[in-house]
Amino acid sequence: xxxxxxxxxxxxxxxxxxxxxxxxxxxxxxxxxxxxxxxxxxxxxxxxxxxxxxxxxxxxxxxxxxxxxxxxxxxxxxxxxxxxxxxxxxxxxxxxxxxxxxxxxxxxxxxxxxxxxxxxxxxxxxxxxxxxxxxxxxxxxxxxxxxxxxxxxxxxxxxxxxxxxxxxxxxxxxxxxxxxxxxxxxxxxxxxxxxxxxxxxxxxxxxxxxxxxxxxxxxxxxxxxxxxxxxxxxxxxxxxxxxxxxxxxxxxxxxxxxxxxxxxxxxxxxxx
Amino acid sequence: xxxxxxxxxxxxxxxxxxxxxxxxxxxxxxxxxxxxxxxxxxxxxxxxxxxxxxxxxxxxxxxxxxxxxxxxxxxxxxxxxxxxxxxxxxxxxxxxxxxxxxxxxxxxxxxxxxxxxxxxxxxxxxxxxxxxxxxxxxxxxxxxxxxxxxxxxxxxxxxxxxxxxxxxxxxxxxxxxxxxxxxxxxxxxxxxxxxxxxxxxxxxxxxxxxxxxxxxxxxxxxxxxxxxxxxxxxxxxxxxxxxxxxxxxxxxxxxxxxxxxxxxxxxxxxxxxxxxxxxxxxxxxxxxxxxxxxxxxxxxxxxxxxxxxxxxxxxxxxxxxxxxxxxxxx
Numbered sequence: 001x002x003x004x005x006x007x008x009x010x011x012x013x014x015x016x017x018x019x020x021x022x023x024x025x026x027x028x029x030x031x032x033x034x035x036x037x038x039x040x041x042x043x044x045x046x047x048x049x050x051x052x053x054x055x056x057x058x059x060x061x062x063x064x065x066x067x068x069x070x071x072x073x074x075x076x077x078x079x080x081x082x083x084x085x086x087x088x089x090x091x092x093x094x095x096x097x098x099x100x101x102x103x104x105x106x107x108x109x110x111x112x113x114x115x116x117x118x119x120x121x122x123x124x125x126x127x128x129x130x131x132x133x134x135x136x137x138x139x140x141x142x143x144x145x146x147x148x149x150x151x152x153x154x155x156x157x158x159x160x161x162x163x164x165x166x167x168x169x170x171x172x173x174x175x176x177x178x179x180x181x182x183x184x185x186x187x188x189x190x191x192x193x194x195x196x197x198x199x200x201x202x203x204x205x206x207x208x209x210x211x212x213x214x215x216x217x218x219x220x221x222x223x224x225x226x227x228x229x230x231x232x233x234x235x236x237x238x239x240x241x242x243x244x245x246x247x248x249x250x251x252x253x254x255x256x257x258x259x260x261x262x263x264x265x266x267x268x269x270x271x272x
Numbered sequence: 273x274x275x276x277x278x279x280x281x282x283x284x285x286x287x288x289x290x291x292x293x294x295x296x297x298x299x300x301x302x303x304x305x306x307x308x309x310x311x312x313x314x315x316x317x318x319x320x321x322x323x324x325x326x327x328x329x330x331x332x333x334x335x336x337x338x339x340x341x342x343x344x345x346x347x348x349x350x351x352x353x354x355x356x357x358x359x360x361x362x363x364x365x366x367x368x369x370x371x372x373x374x375x376x377x378x379x380x381x382x383x384x385x386x387x388x389x390x391x392x393x394x395x396x397x398x399x400x401x402x403x404x405x406x407x408x409x410x411x412x413x414x415x416x417x418x419x420x421x422x423x424x425x426x427x428x429x430x431x432x433x434x435x436x437x438x439x440x441x442x443x444x445x446x447x448x449x450x451x452x453x454x455x456x457x458x459x460x461x462x463x464x465x466x467x468x469x470x471x472x473x474x475x476x477x478x479x480x481x482x483x484x485x486x487x488x489x490x491x492x493x494x495x496x497x498x499x500x501x502x503x504x505x506x507x508x509x510x511x512x513x514x515x516x517x518x519x520x521x522x523x524x525x526x527x528x529x530x531x532x533x534x535x536x537x538x539x540x541x542x543x544x545x546x547x548x549x550x551x552x553x554x555x556x557x558x559x560x561x562x563x564x565x566x567x568x569x570x571x572x573x574x575x576x577x578x579x580x581x582x583x584x585x586x587x588x589x590x591x592x593x594x595x596x597x598x599x600x601x602x
Contacts, residue, residue: 118489142470
């Protein structure tokens, strides 16, 4: 990998472009606790970027900073070559950043279809008047977006549960529906917070396949947090390693695997 | 057919229609409770305020006339014009929507992430404020509201059913009640359709379900709150018109909110169909009880029947008929 090049082609033939998002010297504090300290890294267009680290390393905080739930005290966030002003999470979502959550945050009372339809909200523009009479633009918009959602449903192979309220679905499927909701937004950047947490081997394989397919078919840029090292090393192009809120490694899976600091952080190091 | 049987049917029919009127008030509570978890104590006063505004506009009353006269020694009373009913209804709706904006701007926005009880207290304050503000704006005397709906017993039905039994004078059903029922049913049907088949409806349900997830898909909570309070204002206006036409626009109108409470306990705080069915059960229940048992225990059972029924429900099914079951993991 060449970090300075504008774009390059991976071994499996995908093109990785210029940075979509750049985090520059991000510091996030909660009172006296420093959750993230002076962290910089970038996410390139079309790549799968993993953020890993032991428990409490600040991975989820990092994702929450990108998505706007947390506002860092210091540092800059650049998105598509522009410095981002402090924004509300819903404004960031409208900019094209979608996410999933570690502890599934679906709309439990709503059907799979309706949940995924909410992912289209940022793309739907008709005003309340047309919606109220449900004719003309509103009807057309509804069916156009419905087509996209049906495509996502086919892609994730969840046709059978379209009408089921998601609260009744098993855990693995809920995770998949949540991915569907994020995908429906056709995001420029997709954030996945532990997409495979709590899954069995089979479900993990399915999910890995979906993540790779999403990246491959739609060219979606993905940043993900994951605990399962095997999975991370298999699917990601580059990996950032955090420990106690500091960045201790950044590079391809091979580079990270051989980084002494990373090995120490994961296996512990003898203090002598 | 026996006389008692026919009377029972009449009682049930009247009960159903009264029940729908209760549902209309309960509906406003459910809308706001679902979307923001706030029990809006001011819902009844909102209905009163909406009805007062409507009457004031219809009569061409000068808002704050009394206040202005006292301060400046003028003798304002009425504008030289009267606003046609339809236009006045639209304007009253506009006022309620403006009110929703103000509630979001000056109350909800400052109470984000507070406990529900804090928000509840805020709505109590809001209720008293609106009550006083309404009086100041339109005067506190009892007003007659006429929006052109027919009133009094339905003659056709009465004559058509007369003589069905020995000594039966025909069903007495109030025209206004029938209209109110029809309008309430149409209102509920369109609300349900709106929330199921439009993007804003979907956003409303999403916010009701999970705030954080709603933010992450690009829903602005503030605009949803404005929409929900506007909808509740709209429902309050409809309820205000119906109850106002029935019993005059006066302070006691705001107390119908108290009748909505047992309806909510029966139907569940989070269910729109629940509000409807709950209202009907209470309407029919209290009328039937009064009709059949009332005479033996001295009558006036309608005053307490609903509350006792709600109390029984609280013991055996606290989430109501349609409410979401509250399960807490330990």
